[in-house]
Amino acid sequence: xxxxxxxxxxxxxxxxxxxxxxxxxxxxxxxxxxxxxxxxxxxxxxxxxxxxxxxxxxxxxxxxxxxxxxxxxxxxxxxxxxxxxxxxxxxxxxxxxxxxxxxxxxxx
Numbered sequence: 001x002x003x004x005x006x007x008x009x010x011x012x013x014x015x016x017x018x019x020x021x022x023x024x025x026x027x028x029x030x031x032x033x034x035x036x037x038x039x040x041x042x043x044x045x046x047x048x049x050x051x052x053x054x055x056x057x058x059x060x061x062x063x064x065x066x067x068x069x070x071x072x073x074x075x076x077x078x079x080x081x082x083x084x085x086x087x088x089x090x091x092x093x094x095x096x097x098x099x100x101x102x103x104x105x106x107x108x
Contacts, residue, residue, distance in 0.1 A: 055089050 064072060064080035072079050 053088075053091050057084050057091070060084055060087055 061080050062082040064083060068080075
């Protein structure tokens with residue numbers, strides 16, 4: 001083998017290694033960064049929705065306690081808490097139903 005063909009083979013090998021490294025970066029690092037953004041926005045959205053739901057349920061409780069007059073006084077003062085808990089359970093059930101409904105639609 002001549003010196004020129006050895007240099008050419010070495011150049012092709014280094015070019016192949018550079019191409020391989022670029023391909024691995026493209027196929028691993030870029031999707032991971034996109035996935036990280038997706039997870040970040042999902043986490044932020046879920047925190048905001050959870051906070052809003054809790055505030056709405058507490059507001060509903062406060063509404064029942066203050067605006068119903070004497071309907072929930074005395075021995076019935078526990079009913080606003082039950083109604084608020086039921087509202088919370090309805091919200092959770094709707095979220096779970098929505099999650100499983102989307103999962104079933106994707107499998108079709």
